Amino acid sequence: MKNEISVKERMNTKVIAKIGVLSAVATVLMLFDFPLWFAPNFYKLDFSEVPVLLGTFAMGPVAGIAIEFVKILLNFVLNGTDTGGIGEMANFVVGCSFIIPAGYIYKYKKSFSTAIIGLIAGTITLATIGTIMNYFVLLPVYAKVYGAPLQAFIDMGNLINPAITDLKTLVMYAVAPFNLFKGVVISSITILIYKKVSPILHR
Numbered sequence: 001m002k003n004e005i006s007v008k009e010r011m012n013t014k015v016i017a018k019i020g021v022l023s024a025v026a027t028v029l030m031l032f033d034f035p036l037w038f039a040p041n042f043y044k045l046d047f048s049e050v051p052v053l054l055g056t057f058a059m060g061p062v063a064g065i066a067i068e069f070v071k072i073l074l075n076f077v078l079n080g081t082d083t084g085g086i087g088e089m090a091n092f093v094v095g096c097s098f099i100i101p102a103g104y105i106y107k108y109k110k111s112f113s114t115a116i117i118g119l120i121a122g123t124i125t126l127a128t129i130g131t132i133m134n135y136f137v138l139l140p141v142y143a144k145v146y147g148a149p150l151q152a153f154i155d156m157g158n159l160i161n162p163a164i165t166d167l168k169t170l171v172m173y174a175v176a177p178f179n180l181f182k183g184v185v186i187s188s189i190t191i192l193i194y195k196k197v198s199p200i201l202h203r
Contacts, residue, residue, distance in 0.1 A: 018201060019063055022051040023070035030075050036181065039174040040156040042142075045182055052099055053190045057115065058201035061103035068095045086141050090133045097129035098122045098183060115191065123183025130179040135171045 026048040033044035048071060056064025072092045081088055105118030143150045150167055157164035157174050164170050 015059060015063060018059065019055065019066050019070065022055040022067045023074060026051040026067060026071040027074040027078070030071065036178060038160065039178045040153065040160060042153075042156070043174065043178050045178075045185070047186065047189065049095060049098060049182075049186045050189050050193075052095065053102065053119075053186065054194060054197060054201065056099045056103035057106055057190070057194055058198060060107055061100050064099040064103050065096055068092060068099060071095075082145050083141050087138060090137050090141075094126065094130045094133055094179075098126035098186075101125050102187075115194070119183075119187035119190065123180060123187060126183045127176050127179040131171045131176045134175045135167065139167065139170075 029048040029051065030046050033046035035041035035044050052064055052067045052071065055067045069092060072088050072095070076085070076088050099122060102115075102118035102122035105121055106115050108114065139150060139153055143153065154164060154166060154170050157170045161173050164173050
């Protein structure tokens with residue numbers, strides 16, 4: 001009985017350690033972001049979801065959620081916030097919308113095909129939830145925080161794409177494509193490196 005408890009404790013300790021390491025890597029990757037050519041430059045791509053997805057595939061969706069949470073928390077502590085935590089909460093929700101579908105589908109049957117299906121489902125969910133969160137939460141909050149009208153953000157989008165004329169077209173032609181592109185890029189990197197790092201994550 002004691003041996004069983006000892007094994008469980010060691011396993012739990014290893015899982016916590018892996019979550020901590022992956023969260024730290026994800027936090028560092030958040031610092032290296034860059035804008036994309038088809039969206040206003042306040043939308044920036046980073047690769048912090050790669051370690052989150054790796055942890056999700058290796059240890060399950062609950063571990064992935066924990067990595068996402070710690071990543072957001074560390075970024076909050078290191079860089080502070082301009083939105084009173086609302087932006088960070090929204091980013092957590094959007095991140096989870098990506099990893100949870102991917103993680104549960106892959107957990108059901110761990111194979112290359114289900115990983116692809118899971119990542120496609122996660123990308124679609126990411127784009128959907130990301131668009132909704134930007135429309136109803138993020139853009140209005142940022143407008144209030146920076147004391148700028150929403151039209152200022154719309155005008156920034158219009159400079160890149162003349163089809164962007166209001167909030168609806170901003171999320172349709174900038175936010176949704178941005179999140180779809182992000183999902184595809186992060187998924188591709190994850191697929192390419194998961195088998196190489198999987199033995200380390202399963203030790």
